[in-house]
Amino acid sequence: MNFSNLPLGVFDSGIGGLTVVKEIFQQLPNEKIIYFGDTARVPYGTKSKETVTRFSLEIVHFLQKKQVKLIIVACNTASAYALDELKNKFKKIPIIGVIEPGTRAALEKTSTGKIGLIGTEGTIRSKTYERTFKKLNLGKSSIKVFSHPCPLFVPLVEEGWLTKEVTYRIAEEYLSPLKKEKIDVLLLGCTHYPLLKTVIHKVVGEEVTIIDSASETVKEVKRLLEEKNLLRENRISPRHLFYVSDAPEKFQSLSKHFLGSDYKKIAPIHLKSF
Amino acid sequence: MNFSNLPLGVFDSGIGGLTVVKEIFQQLPNEKIIYFGDTARVPYGTKSKETVTRFSLEIVHFLQKKQVKLIIVACNTASAYALDELKNKFKKIPIIGVIEPGTRAALEKTSTGKIGLIGTEGTIRSKTYERTFKKLNLGKSSIKVFSHPCPLFVPLVEEGWLTKEVTYRIAEEYLSPLKKEKIDVLLLGCTHYPLLKTVIHKVVGEEVTIIDSASETVKEVKRLLEEKNLLRENRISPRHLFYVSDAPEKFQSLSKHFLGSDYKKIAPIHLKSF
Numbered sequence: 001m002n003f004s005n006l007p008l009g010v011f012d013s014g015i016g017g018l019t020v021v022k023e024i025f026q027q028l029p030n031e032k033i034i035y036f037g038d039t040a041r042v043p044y045g046t047k048s049k050e051t052v053t054r055f056s057l058e059i060v061h062f063l064q065k066k067q068v069k070l071i072i073v074a075c076n077t078a079s080a081y082a083l084d085e086l087k088n089k090f091k092k093i094p095i096i097g098v099i100e101p102g103t104r105a106a107l108e109k110t111s112t113g114k115i116g117l118i119g120t121e122g123t124i125r126s127k128t129y130e131r132t133f134k135k136l137n138l139g140k141s142s143i144k145v146f147s148h149p150c151p152l153f154v155p156l157v158e159e160g161w162l163t164k165e166v167t168y169r170i171a172e173e174y175l176s177p178l179k180k181e182k183i184d185v186l187l188l189g190c191t192h193y194p195l196l197k198t199v200i201h202k203v204v205g206e207e208v209t210i211i212d213s214a215s216e217t218v219k220e221v222k223r224l225l226e227e228k229n230l231l232r233e234n235r236i237s238p239r240h241l242f243y244v245s246d247a248p249e250k251f252q253s254l255s256k257h258f259l260g261s262d263y264k265k266i267a268p269i270h271l272k273s274f
Numbered sequence: 275m276n277f278s279n280l281p282l283g284v285f286d287s288g289i290g291g292l293t294v295v296k297e298i299f300q301q302l303p304n305e306k307i308i309y310f311g312d313t314a315r316v317p318y319g320t321k322s323k324e325t326v327t328r329f330s331l332e333i334v335h336f337l338q339k340k341q342v343k344l345i346i347v348a349c350n351t352a353s354a355y356a357l358d359e360l361k362n363k364f365k366k367i368p369i370i371g372v373i374e375p376g377t378r379a380a381l382e383k384t385s386t387g388k389i390g391l392i393g394t395e396g397t398i399r400s401k402t403y404e405r406t407f408k409k410l411n412l413g414k415s416s417i418k419v420f421s422h423p424c425p426l427f428v429p430l431v432e433e434g435w436l437t438k439e440v441t442y443r444i445a446e447e448y449l450s451p452l453k454k455e456k457i458d459v460l461l462l463g464c465t466h467y468p469l470l471k472t473v474i475h476k477v478v479g480e481e482v483t484i485i486d487s488a489s490e491t492v493k494e495v496k497r498l499l500e501e502k503n504l505l506r507e508n509r510i511s512p513r514h515l516f517y518v519s520d521a522p523e524k525f526q527s528l529s530k531h532f533l534g535s536d537y538k539k540i541a542p543i544h545l546k547s548f
Contacts, residue, residue, distance in 0.1 A: 040315065040321060040325045042320075046316075047313070048520050048521030048524075049521075050521055050546075051519075051520045054546070152429055152430070152435075158320065165443070166440065166444050169439070169443060173438075246321050247323075250322075
């Protein structure tokens with residue numbers, strides 16, 4: 001069997017993981033994607049480690065049955081809470097989260113060592129990023145991470161209020177404590193947040209480098225596929241599959257925000273068993 | 275078997291249904307409650323009719339097995355989307371939603387016939403309130419309903435931002451179109467919204483009567499229990515059971531916002547099978 005021809009599995013609590021899909025379209029245009037968005041149970045960011053881990057195990061089990069060659073956990077909360085357990089339970093398949101790639105990029109970009117981190121309640125509470133910064137920062141000068149949960153950012157994105165006055169106000173409320181610490185890098189620890197980049201930049205200042213983990217994660221996936229000789233080389237343009245656990249209409253219409261004109265590649269399939 | 279001694283079943287997508295529980299504590303202090311909060315899958319307001327109906331059927335099945343004498347659907351979205359199907363599938367047990375009682379109260383209170391209605395995306399999209407207004411308004415003068423979905427209100431309540439400046443701004447955004455229509459009654463079509471009453475009153479003006487369906491719903495339950503001779507008369511103070519599908523800590527801590535000092539009556543039990 002030619003494993004390289006198998007699809008990449010990608011999952012998220014809902015639609016946020018499409019920021020990762022967009023990067024795959026750009027960096028790995030030959031790859032086939034099987035996406036799962038848990039839109040019936042979204043969001044994960046406000047829920048417990050136990051529940052998020054249970055949901056993630058169910059989804060990886062589903063993707064494994066679909067015969068994917070690699071799985072990307074395109075959700076920060078699931079990566080923060082469940083990645084270790086997923087790797088333990090599914091040893092035969094490489095599973096990549098969004099936290100290590102984002103952390104690595106933040107470490108590369110900071111000059112002052114003062115890094116801001118925003119994410120869901122769950123991601124911040126888990127302290128997974130802090131542990132990852134410690135793990136990856138071997139030998140570098142001191143790093144200080146200032147973190148803040150932004151629970152209203154996901155509903156704002158889902159509402160499509162990307163640049164409203166109210167959105168600025170909420171961003172100021174969340175981000176001004178980080179600004180006061182004079183961070184030089186801000187890591188967006190949630191796959192929804194890149195859609196609020198304009199507002200976030202305006203609040204923290206143009207001099208702060210904003211990092212979203214989608215691009216970094218796909219770079220790492222590319223490296224890994226190259227290393228394992230698993231890049232798809234078939235020239236027939238790939239057919240993607242998008243599964244959602246709630247009715248597909250909303251996913252379809254919101255996908256425009258995330259994918260621009262690429263949204264046409266999406267025809268979500270409703271899975272009623274989740 | 276003495277049916278009157280059986281508990282009342284109450285369910286909601288999460289914690290919002292506690293506004294109904296509070297009313298039961300006040301109006302029916304002898305009654306035992308079995309509550310189910312679907313905190314692992316909250317919110318319902320942004321999800322499809324099909325998904326909300328499937329979840330509601332599962333929960334009513336659970337409550338029925340617990341032998342309750344009556345079920346209150348303490349969630350507007352579930353009432354709007356699923357009440358008819360629940361009544362059809364579970365004919366042996368009276369099931370009461372929050373929509374008819376709220377509608378009846380709004381009809382009683384309006385002088386001008388101009389009624390504002392706010393709720394989740396799902397509740398507003400379903401048009402169930404409009405149909406109920408028509409059904410209950412037989413013989414009365416003309417009624418005009420002006421409705422607006424307020425998808426950020428639930429996350430604001432869950433964030434505990436009950437009176438912040440940002441909350442006023444968001445409320446202005448949502449409510450100013452209703453204010454312009456010179457409504458004299460505003461119906462809160464979501465069990466979370468009573469916690470934002472201060473802000474909402476300030477935005478729409480003190481002259482507008484605000485109606486939340488919790489109080490009206492429990493009045494109707496009381497009437498029905500009296501009629502069927504099902505009021506619990508046992509003098510032993512009732513022991514309540516609160517089940518949640520996510521870990522119980524957050525439910526417990528947020529319950530203070532909803533119940534004041536009565537939150538001590540709550541020790542949520544985690545059900546992992548949902």
